[in-house]
Amino acid sequence: MTEKRPTDQRPAKLRLAIVGAGPAGIYAADILLKAERNFDVSIDLFDHLPAPYGLVRYGVAPDHPRIKGIISALRDVLDRGDIRIFGNVRFGVDITLDDLRKHYNAVIFATGAVRDADLRIPGIDLVGSYGAARFVSWFDGHPDYPRTWPLEAKQVAVIGNGNVALDVARILAKHADDLLPTEIPANVYDGLKASPVTDVHIFGRRGPTSVKFTPLELRELGELPDVDIVVYDEDFDYDDAARAAVASNKQVFVIDKVLGKWRERAHKLAEDPQAGASRRLHLHFFAKPLELIDDGTGRVGGIRYERTAPDGQGGVVGTGEIRELPVQAVYRAVGYFGSPLPGVPFDKKHGVIPNREGQVLSKGDPSSGAGSANQQLYGVYATGWIKRGPVGLIGHTKSDAMETVRHLINDLGNWWRPESPSEESIVALLDERGVEYTNLDGWHRLDQHEQALGAAEGRVRIKVVPRDEMVAISRAVAPAAAAASA
Ligand SMILES: Cc1cc2nc3c(=O)[nH]c(=O)nc-3n(C[C@H](O)[C@H](O)[C@H](O)COP(=O)(O)OP(=O)(O)OC[C@H]3O[C@@H](n4cnc5c(N)ncnc54)[C@H](O)[C@@H]3O)c2cc1C
Secondary structure (H helix, E strand, C coil), X not given: CCCCCCCCCCCCEEEEEEECCCHHHHHHHHHHHHCCCCCEEEEEEECXXXXXXXXXXXXXXXXXHHHHXXXXXXXXXXXXXXXXXXXXXXXXXXXXXXXXXXXXXXXXXXXXXXXXXCXXXXXXXXXXXXXXXXXXXXXXXXXXXXXCCCCCCCEEEEECCCHHHHHHHHHHHCCHHHHCCCCCCHHHHHHHHCCCCCEEEEECCCCHHHCCCCHHHHHHHCCCCCEEEEECHHHHCCCHHHHHHHHHCHHHHHHHHHHHXXXXXXXXXXXXXXXXXXXXXXXXXCEEEEEEEECCCCEEEEEEEEEEXXXXXXXXXXXXXXXXXXXXXXXXXXXXXXXXXXXXXXXXXXXXXXXXXXXXXXXXXXXXXXXXXXXXXXXXXXXXXXXXXXXXXXXXXXXXXXXXXXXXXXXXXXXXXXXXXXXXHHHHHHHHCCCCCECHHHHHHHHHHHHHHHHCCCCCCCCCCCHHHHHHHHCXXXXXXXXXXX
């Protein structure tokens, strides 16, 4: 898949396709438009969802309005009017890499990571075992996920010690009425309202000083009405490495303080259990999940885990002490993973498009000696989570985009030479294929519609979930059907 280096005739205009209208794609467009350059730019932004903003709309928890507010900044970029949006267009189905080569000088892939990383332990396929990414998609109203979620468990385990684990545990433990001021769709409120959950257990195989939670997100757990946080004294027997981490790292210091307060609260609660809340959120450290236990009917009935201990170097080792806890549902929040795109190289091990600072590299076996591995695939770039893997906050996608765009600009002599670069030609292609794409005006219509649904109930917004309704509202077709979605 090695590209021939094109001759060095410099085009005066860059027709750029960006696939993925999440923060990475939008920042890349913005940075390129503002960059110092000696050529014109015309950008088309494609997304397979009818609405932009990627995981900011469909990943960030609904009760994090400050982070959701980043959408305003992204919207300002789109509202400037110098980027065309084509929503509801799936790369690999509605358009292909060959199509892009015909109509653009280059493409940036910013397709993120949407699925759960695997956790290979026995019982992971039992009924009642779920990936966090799917649950997040459900509570954030993603159009491509079922509208109902089986919330039947009283005791639930969440595996993972990162912020997504906290989001999942918080949404599970929080009373539905406390989520009502947010943008959650009606089906999500109804589902959570009926949940019989009493105890949510978060499991991490390392100690409290090794968690990946951010202090703000952790502290927030302690503020949930009618939810007690339970921590266990046995987890706070710090070794030298843990004490050093508390002393040297501000973030660890704050986390330790927060957990320390909860220990005091847990002691008080132990003296007067009657004063307790109706729901509890337990944090289990040094607890390595080994297996999900079958209840005899193919459903999750419990979790078996091994107690670990510090290894003296900041890691942990198994102690051989095996414990079990009855739970009826398990959510694994052990990371997200990228998905391959047809015709585009993919690194299966890391779930990313192979790249050097955003310049996509041809896939090949470096040991084959054929010389085809790790060569730049001219005209193809990557940014965001699909470039560097699913870690990091929204802000990181900005610096990512800067690096990718810098290379795109410098590679000017090596861009593709499209045969139909006119702006009308891609529109004609989508029309010819009968693709019901949405555009910026359409997004404004959907945005206003969602805000109106919210205003009617004193809320900022209520999301429209079904894809066909999103598309109908955006494309201003069948208004009666769209209005009925309220
Ligand atoms: C549950 C969760 C909570 C988070 N909370 C926070 C938080 O509170 N604060 C924070 O700073 N960060 C948070 N993050 C991280 C943040 O969401 C990411 O850093 C950021 O969204 C990554 O941006 P991206 O543009 O690379 O990917 P994405 O946001 O995933 O955007 C990718 C876009 O590509 C589109 N796409 C994918 N495949 C195709 C295709 N084949 N054709 C067309 N389009 C396609 C998708 O529809 C999507 O719109 C959270 C992440 C998760 C998973």
